[in-house]
Amino acid sequence: MNRMSRTVGLAAAGGLALGVLVPTAASATSIEGYSGDVAAAAISTITEDRGVSDAAAARILRVQQDSARTLSELTTRLGDQQVGGYLDARGLPVVNVVSEAAAEQVRAEGATARFVSRSTARLDxxxxxxxxxxxxxxxxxxxxxxxxxxxxxxSEAAADAAASVLLATADRFGDAVRVERFAGEMHKAIYNGEAITGGGSRCSAGFNVNRGGQNYIVDAGHCTGAVAQWNVGPSVEASFPGDDYGLIRNDTGSAPGEVTLWDGTTQAITSAADATVGQQICKSGSTTNLTCGTVEAVDVTVNYAEGAVHELVQTSAAVNSGDSGGCLFAGSVGLGITSGMGGGNSYFQPVTEALSAYGVSLN
Structure with a gap:
């Protein structure tokens, strides 16, 4: 899988500048919901990963938001008649089905129906x-x-005895389960240093939100649970492991509903949604700045050394230590909060769950 994610000098709203954005020819492309710079970064990643033209990459970004909405509506409506779905290489919706009746409903909505051999019940x-x-x-x-x-x-870091039980269980289900191995570890993305700081630790500012007239920052729970007082305000909530979201009271007097770009422009975040497999995304954080990639999986359980975190989003966008808490987004749509990484993958807590848990709204 291609891991050539683009880094172009962006950090999350409230973070610190660590780079300078270099404009490209694609930055002039106009895509609804995308700032010119974010569109340029996403297009650059798509063209490198897929070998398509800038125009083809732009078309993917233009259609994928409606495609993701159609996919969500269809999978909800079809229930057990579907086995998940994803966006194809053109950004169009594909629904896995097990019956002709379900296929007809999918086609009626202009999506592609794909017959699969393994049912939801079998995979579940x-x-x-x-x-x-x-x-x-x-x-x-x-x-x-x-x-x-x-x-x-x-991972090669997994204890052999414990992993053998997991692998033996996987073997029981034949080709319904695929096993992949990788070097390194899975770990949360926190580091000592700068950005939002406290207690000698560094994370990245997440989404600015509000409740009852008070501004907060939705961030990674492993950050807010580890540090009581940040340079932007105190941690007031934390959920980790199990989930990986938390809340910081924002006492800075500045809480724009935007992601800061380091050329003086911003990317507005106007709504939140769940991520979709195949969706083209970008993330911002105080270590790797802006990186873009693709959603590879959703509803992933990641077993960090500190415990399991469930229902995460897995992407190909690069993250590194210090990026924790930063924003995952697709244009103006907020999707997730940076949780961790391992094996060339990055993992994000869905932001919709955090917003609902704390009763907060995006600024």
Whole structure:
């Protein structure tokens, strides 16, 4: 899988400048909901990863928001008649189905129906059995709708004895479960240093939100749980492990609903939604700045050394230590909060869950 994510000098709203954005020819492209610079970064990543033209990459960005909405509506309506879905290489919706009746409904909405051999019940049974195994640090469990499989990812850092139980469980389900191995570890993306700082630790500012007239920052729970007082205000909520979201009271007097770009422009964040497999996304953080890539999986369980975190979004966008808490977004749509990384993948807490848990609204 191509990991050539673009870094172009952007950090999350409230973060510190660590780079300078270099304009490209694609920056003049106008895509609704995207600032020119974010559109340029996303287009550059798509053209490198897929070998398509700038115009083709721009078309993907223009259609994917409506495609993701159609996909969400169809999968909700079809229930067990569907087995997940994703956006194809053109950014168009594909729904996995197990019946002709479901296929007809999908086609009626202008989406592609794809017949698959493994049902939701079969994949859910496999996943439930895998989740029932005591958590093994440096592993993950997720669904790959494009392959119609459950995927178990195992790091070389995972303890052999514990991993053997997980792998034996995976074997019971044959080709319904795919096992992937990688070097390194899975770990949360926190580091000592700058950006939003406190207690000798560094994270990245997430989404500015409000409740009852008070401004807050929705951030990573492993950040807010570890540090009581940040340079922007105190931590007031934390959920980690299990989830990875938290809340910082924003006492700075500045809480724009925008992601700061380091050439004096911004990317407005006007709504929040759940991520979709195949969606083209970007993330910002105080270490790697702006990187872009693709959503590879949703509803992923990641077993960090500190414990399991469930329902994460897995992407190909690069992250590194210090990026924790930063924003995952697609144009003006906020999608997630940076949680961690491992094996060339990055993991994000869905922001919709955090907004709902704390009863806050995007600024």
């Amino acid at each position: 049974a496999a996943r439930a059995a895998l989740e029932a195994v005591p958590p093994v640090a440096h592993t993950s469990i997720g669904l790959d709708p494009r392959a119609n499989q459950v995927v178990v990812t195992v």
